[in-house]
Amino acid sequence: MQFSAAQIATLLGGKIEGNPDAKVTSVNKIEEANSGSLCFISNPKYIEYLYLTPASVVLVNDSLNLIKETKATLIRVPDAYASFALLLQKYNEMISAKTPKEIEQPCFIAPSAKVGNQVYIGAFSYIAEDAVIGDGAKIYPNCYVGRGAVIGDDVHLYSGVRVYDDCVIGARSIIHSGTVIGSDGFGFAPQPDGSYQKIPQIGNVIIEEDVEIGANSTIDRATMGHTIIRKGVKLDNLIQIAHNVEIDESTVIAAQTGIAGSSKIGKYCMIGGQVGIIGHIHLADHTNINAQSGVSKSVDTPNTVLNGTPAFDYKSVLKSQAIFRHLPELQQRIAQLEKIVAQLTEQNLNQNLIENKPQ
Numbered sequence: 001m002q003f004s005a006a007q008i009a010t011l012l013g014g015k016i017e018g019n020p021d022a023k024v025t026s027v028n029k030i031e032e033a034n035s036g037s038l039c040f041i042s043n044p045k046y047i048e049y050l051y052l053t054p055a056s057v058v059l060v061n062d063s064l065n066l067i068k069e070t071k072a073t074l075i076r077v078p079d080a081y082a083s084f085a086l087l088l089q090k091y092n093e094m095i096s097a098k099t100p101k102e103i104e105q106p107c108f109i110a111p112s113a114k115v116g117n118q119v120y121i122g123a124f125s126y127i128a129e130d131a132v133i134g135d136g137a138k139i140y141p142n143c144y145v146g147r148g149a150v151i152g153d154d155v156h157l158y159s160g161v162r163v164y165d166d167c168v169i170g171a172r173s174i175i176h177s178g179t180v181i182g183s184d185g186f187g188f189a190p191q192p193d194g195s196y197q198k199i200p201q202i203g204n205v206i207i208e209e210d211v212e213i214g215a216n217s218t219i220d221r222a223t224m225g226h227t228i229i230r231k232g233v234k235l236d237n238l239i240q241i242a243h244n245v246e247i248d249e250s251t252v253i254a255a256q257t258g259i260a261g262s263s264k265i266g267k268y269c270m271i272g273g274q275v276g277i278i279g280h281i282h283l284a285d286h287t288n289i290n291a292q293s294g295v296s297k298s299v300d301t302p303n304t305v306l307n308g309t310p311a312f313d314y315k316s317v318l319k320s321q322a323i324f325r326h327l328p329e330l331q332q333r334i335a336q337l338e339k340i341v342a343q344l345t346e347q348n349l350n351q352n353l354i355e356n357k358p359q
Contacts, residue, residue, distance in 0.1 A: 018072065040081065246263075
C-alpha cells in the first residue's frame, strides 16, 4: 500500500513541513528506516536520528524545535506516539479486512452451535455443542471452542486458542495463539494418607469487551462462580490467572506474572513482569507494582506503588537502596565508633579506679 504525506496529515489533522507528495510504502523504527518509510519521534533520546534518517515521512510533536534541516518530510501533531499508534491501527484494520469471511474445511461445527454473520472459521477448528459465535468473529485454524461457550461479535481467536466449556469472551476481544481459557483451577483437597483429592471446578471464565490476552497465557475457570476479566484489560504473554480471580477495568499486566486464587485486582492497575500475587487479597484501584515483586498482603490505598519481595512502598524501597549502597562505608564507621567507645569506656574505668583508690 502507498500513501502520501498529504493523505496521512489529513487523517491525523497534522501540519506538513516539506513535500506533501512524499510517498510512504512501509512503517519503520527511525533508526532502521529507509526511503519510503514512515517513522515517528517522541522520545528525545532518538532526536539525532531525525537529522540522519533516509525516511520519507516522520511524525513529530508540535513542540519539537529543529536545530538543523532534515531530509524527511515532517508532519507535526500534538502527540506523535499516539498518532503513530492510530496509523498502525488503521493499517491493521485494512489488513484484517482481507481476512476471508468463510468457514474453511475441514473443520467441525456441531449442529446445535450458532454461528453469526460474516464469521471466519479456519481449517481444523472445532466448535462444540451449543457454542455461540458472534457476528464478524475470526477463529483461526486449530482453535477449540467448548460446549456452551460464547464468543462475542468481532472477537479474534488466533491459531491454537482453547476456550473450554461455558466460558464467555466479550465483543472485540483478542486472544493470541496458545492461550487457554477455562482450564481447571488448581483445587485439591489433602487426604489423611498424604494424597490429594481433586476438587471439581464447576465455574467458568467471563472475559468482557475489548480485552486483549497475549500468547501462551492461562486463565483458570472458577471452582464455583466466575473468574472475571473486566472490559479493557490488557494481559501480556505467559500470564497465569488462577481460579476465581477478578481483574477490574483497564488494568495492564506484563509477562510472566502469576495471580493466585480468589485475589481481586482493582481498576487501572499496572503490574510489571514476573510479579507474584498471593491468593485471597485485593489491590486498590491504580496500584502500580514494579517487576519481580512479590505481593503478600492487600493494598487498600489507591495509587500505591510497590516494589520488592515482599513488596512494600516504593519510596521506602528507594531510601533502603540508598542506605544499602553505603553499607561498606557504614560498617567501617561503626567499627571506628566501636573502637572509640571501647577507648572511652576503658578511660572511664581507669579514672574511676584512680578516684576510688584507698588513701
